[in-house]
Amino acid sequence: LAKTTQPISMDSYEGQEVNITCSHNNIATNDYITWYQQFPSQGPRFIIQGYKTKVTNEVASLFIPADRKSSTLSLPRVSLSDTAVYYCLVGDYGSSASKIIFGSGTRLSIRP
Amino acid sequence: DSGVTQTPKHLITATGQRVTLRCSPRSGDLSVYWYQQSLDQGLQFLIQYYNGEERAKGNILERFSAQQFPDLHSELNLSSLELGDSALYFCASSVDAGPSGSTIYFGEGSWLTVV
Numbered sequence: 755l756a757k758t759t760q761p762i763s764m765d766s767y768e769g770q771e772v773n774i775t776c777s778h779n780n781i782a783t784n785d786y787i788t789w790y791q792q793f794p795s796q797g798p799r800f801i802i803q804g805y806k807t808k809v810t811n812e813v814a815s816l817f818i819p820a821d822r823k824s825s826t827l828s829l830p831r832v833s834l835s836d837t838a839v840y841y842c843l844v845g846d847y848g849s850s851a852s853k854i855i856f857g858s859g860t861r862l863s864i865r866p
Numbered sequence: 867d868s869g870v871t872q873t874p875k876h877l878i879t880a881t882g883q884r885v886t887l888r889c890s891p892r893s894g895d896l897s898v899y900w901y902q903q904s905l906d907q908g909l910q911f912l913i914q915y916y917n918g919e920e921r922a923k924g925n926i927l928e929r930f931s932a933q934q935f936p937d938l939h940s941e942l943n944l945s946s947l948e949l950g951d952s953a954l955y956f957c958a959s960s961v962d963a964g965p966s967g968s969t970i971y972f973g974e975g976s977w978l979t980v981v
Contacts, residue, residue, distance in 0.1 A: 788969075797868065797956050797972025798909065841909075854899060854958075854970060855924070856909040 758842045763861040772829045774860050776842030779823050787818060787825045790841045792859070798841060802827065837864045869893065870973035872957050878979045884945040887976045891938055891959030897921070898940040899958040899970065900932055909956070915940055916962075947980045954978075 759777040766772045778787070786805055790798035802809055804816040804825070815828040829836055839859040869892035879885055891898050900912040911924035915934035926932075929947075934940045944951060958972040 792909075795954065795975070795977075797870075797958070797975055798970075799868075799972070800969045803969070854914070855911050856901075858908050 758844055758857050760840075760842050760857060760860045762858065763863070765863045765865065766832055767865050768833055769831050772832050772836070772862065772864075774827045774829075774840055774842075774862070775824055776827070776844075777824045778842070778844040781822050781844055785822075785844050787816065787822075788843045789814070789816065789827045790843065790856070792839045792841065798856070801840075832862075832864050834864050834866065836862065838862060868971040868973060870957055870959050870971050872955075872973035872976050874976055875974065876977045876979075878981060879947060881947055881949060881980055883947050883980075884943065885947065885978065887942040887944070887955050887957075887978070889940045889942070889957030889959075889973060891940070891957075892971055895959035895961050895971070896938065897960045897962065898934055898938070899960075900926075900940070900942050901956040901958065901972075902953045903956060903975075904950075904953040907953075912942070944978070949980050952978060952980045 786803055788803040789801040791801050792798040802811055802814050802816045804818050806818050809816045817826045839861050841856050841859040871890040873888045877885055889898060896917045899914045902910045902912055912926040913932050914922040918934050929945050932942045954975040954977055956972050956975045958970045960970045
């Protein structure tokens with residue numbers, strides 16, 4: 755699995771757009787990029803997944819440049835409830851030796 | 867509600883004891899994953915089963931074992947417990963052997979406290 759690098763922490767304010775970037779220089783051709791959100795004492799929750807270009811759903815957007823060596827999770831107009839840890843995962847999880855490894859994540863703190 | 871059910875939610879036991887954590891995956895999911903998360907630590911991948919067979923193994927201690935039964939529920943057995951085993955243990959499931967193009971769904975976890 756490709757190693758990922760994310761900022762350890764980020765701060766923002768309610769109503770702002772937050773962008774969290776993940777670096778994955780060794781991403782392979784078959785790898786997908788997936789983001790999860792985790793609140794304290796709860797299981798991680800799937801946010802969004804993409805392979806290239808841009809993906810958007812009801813909660814976030816995922817921007818992936820052409821070289822796919824990084825990706826950016828964009829959270830529009832955050833609220834206090836978006837305070838959580840965000841994990842970026844990269845891999846071809848369909849492979850026979852899949853190990854879904856979570857990195858350290860980015861601790862996002864939203865202030866009023 | 868993710869559809870993944872874990873029991874018990876909380877468990878307190880003494881050092882040296884053995885416990886079993888149970889996980890029922892989402893209906894239709896064939897893969898089950900186990901993770902350990904200590905206080906303020908990241909998620910440590912332990913092991914994955916797919917349709918009853920071990921698929922991938924992470925940093926799982928020899929004192930720990932797991933299995934997936936024909937009805938697809940899974941159990942994680944922790945023996946000779948030590949204080950450092952106190953953690954939140956998560957089970958997750960997905961439809962296929964890996965989540966490329968699909969999603970892993972996590973349960974709410976089982977809190978284990980070893981005293």
